[in-house]
Amino acid sequence: MTSPQRRSNCPLAFALDLFGDRWSLLVLRDLVFAGKRRFSEFAASPEGIATNVLSDRLRRLEEAGLLRREPDPEDGRKVLYSLTETGFGLTPALCELVLWGLDQQPPGTPGPPAQLVEALRKDRDGAIAALRRKHFG
Amino acid sequence: MTSPQRRSNCPLAFALDLFGDRWSLLVLRDLVFAGKRRFSEFAASPEGIATNVLSDRLRRLEEAGLLRREPDPEDGRKVLYSLTETGFGLTPALCELVLWGLDQQPPGTPGPPAQLVEALRKDRDGAIAALRRKHFG
DNA sequence: TGGATCGATTGCGAAGCGCAAGTGAAAAGT
DNA sequence: ACTTTTCACTTGCGCTTCGCAATCGATCCA
Numbered sequence: 412m413t414s415p416q417r418r419s420n421c422p423l424a425f426a427l428d429l430f431g432d433r434w435s436l437l438v439l440r441d442l443v444f445a446g447k448r449r450f451s452e453f454a455a456s457p458e459g460i461a462t463n464v465l466s467d468r469l470r471r472l473e474e475a476g477l478l479r480r481e482p483d484p485e486d487g488r489k490v491l492y493s494l495t496e497t498g499f500g501l502t503p504a505l506c507e508l509v510l511w512g513l514d515q516q517p518p519g520t521p522g523p524p525a526q527l528v529e530a531l532r533k534d535r536d537g538a539i540a541a542l543r544r545k546h547f548g
Numbered sequence: 549m550t551s552p553q554r555r556s557n558c559p560l561a562f563a564l565d566l567f568g569d570r571w572s573l574l575v576l577r578d579l580v581f582a583g584k585r586r587f588s589e590f591a592a593s594p595e596g597i598a599t600n601v602l603s604d605r606l607r608r609l610e611e612a613g614l615l616r617r618e619p620d621p622e623d624g625r626k627v628l629y630s631l632t633e634t635g636f637g638l639t640p641a642l643c644e645l646v647l648w649g650l651d652q653q654p655p656g657t658p659g660p661p662a663q664l665v666e667a668l669r670k671d672r673d674g675a676i677a678a679l680r681r682k683h684f685g
Numbered sequence: 686t687g688g689a690t691c692g693a694t695t696g697c698g699a700a701g702c703g704c705a706a707g708t709g710a711a712a713a714g715t
Numbered sequence: 716a717c718t719t720t721t722c723a724c725t726t727g728c729g730c731t732t733c734g735c736a737a738t739c740g741a742t743c744c745a
Contacts, residue, residue, distance in 0.1 A: 418594070418595040418596070419593075419594040419595045420594075420657065420658045420659055421574075421577070421594070421595070421649075421659065421660070422645075422646050422647075422648075422649025422650045422652070422653065422659055422660070423573060423574065423577050423642065423645055423646050423649055424574060424595050424649075425649045425652065425653070426645045426646075426648060426649040426652075427570050427571075427573060427574065428570065431568070431569060431570040431571075431573070432568060432569065432570070432701095433564045433565065433568040433569070433702095434564075434568075436560060436564060436568070437558075437560065437561060437564065440558070440560050449722090449723090450722075450723050450724075451721090451722065451723080454723095456556075457555070457556040457557075457558070458555040458556045458558070458561050459555070459703095460703095461702075461703055461704065461705095462723080462724065462725085463702090463703085463704090463724080463725070463726080464701090464702070464703080465723095465724090466723075466724055466725075467701095486711080486712070486721095486722085487710075487711050487712075487722095488710070488711045488712065488721065488722045488723070489711095489721095489722065489723080490722085490723065490724095497652070500648055500651065501648055503644040503647075503648075504641055504644035504645045504648055505560065506644075507640040507641035507643075507644050508559075508560055508563045508641045509559050509560050509563075510559075510640075511559075511563060511637055511638055511640075511641055512558075512559025512560055512561075512562045512563040513559045514637065515559070515562065515563075515634070516559065516562070520557065521557045522557055522558065522559055523558070523559070569732095570733095586691090586692090587691070587692050587693075588690090588691065588692075591692095596734095597734095598733080598734055598735065598736095599692080599693065599694090600693080600694070600695085600733090600734085600735090601732090601733070601734080602692095602693090603692075603693055603694075604732095623690095623691085623742080623743070624691095624741075624742050624743080625690065625691040625692070625741065625742045625743065626690095626691065626692080626742095627691085627692065627693095
């Protein structure tokens with residue numbers, strides 16, 4: 412098993428090879444911001460990812476080391492997904508993308524919890540540190 | 549002509565609908581960091597984008613208002629692409645993705661100019677301000 | 686006028702997508 | 716014990732997008 416070849420030595424191209432599609436970062440979002448941990452929770456997000464695509468993305472992200480997959484010790488049917496430190500490292504990028512997206516829509520448009528948006532805007536690094544604590548204590 | 553429907557009211561999903569693929573952000577990268585302005589320059593990047601895909605991405609990014617397209621006044625064959633303020637607004641996100649990508653590879657791996665990387669690491673906002681000046685005076 | 690350049694478009698096979706239905710293992714219900 | 720439900724996928728299918736090579740029309744240059 413040889414790791415797939417890189418398109419170039421650009422770190423951005425490397426990143427896009429791992430999650431440059433319309434779904435991967437939404438799964439990361441659900442993990443980072445919403446604290447979701449299970450297949451059915453990701454599937455229930457309003458964007459409506461197809462289950463075959465979700466299954467594929469979870470596998471790829473696990474292979475890439477961005478998340479961890481483990482059986483739920485209390486229920487043999489369930490699987491728990493969680494962020495790795497590497498995966499959480501994308502949080503600053505996610506935040507910038509969210510802030511950019513917010514700036515593109517007229518104020519008042521429904522979106523993420525106002526409290527989170529507020530925190531991100533006035534103290535980005537503090538908000539990220541708070542998220543880190545939530546995930547890693 | 550009605551604008552395509554959004555998958556959700558999430559600003560990240562909105563962003564990914566515009567450039568959530570393996571190529572769009574590389575075109576933005578070439579504009580923001582390399583100062584490329586012409587079709588053939590984008591096509592010459594080491595990742596080797598196919599010309600039909602490049603043509604499509606330039607069209608989409610222009611439609612989305614991230615870049616501008618104008619004929620070269622000095623050569624009727626040529627077209628000049630340039631960043632809009634909206635497109636440049638993605639620079640912080642690009643930088644975070646680049647920094648993340650850099651952290652995933654062993655030090656010493658070839659990549660972007662060391663001077664840019666240095667500047668991004670120790671004064672991200674200053675580096676972005678310098679890029680802004682380069683594009684908008 | 687003939688050839689080169691530029692920014693595309695076209696054609697084609699392969700890969701990936703969205704959607705709906707189905708599967709197997711494990712838990713819950715009776 | 717046995718049936719039903721839940722859960723995390725997997726499968727099948729038609730459609731879209733992809734990568735790749737060839738080609739195109741318009742424009743510039745000799």
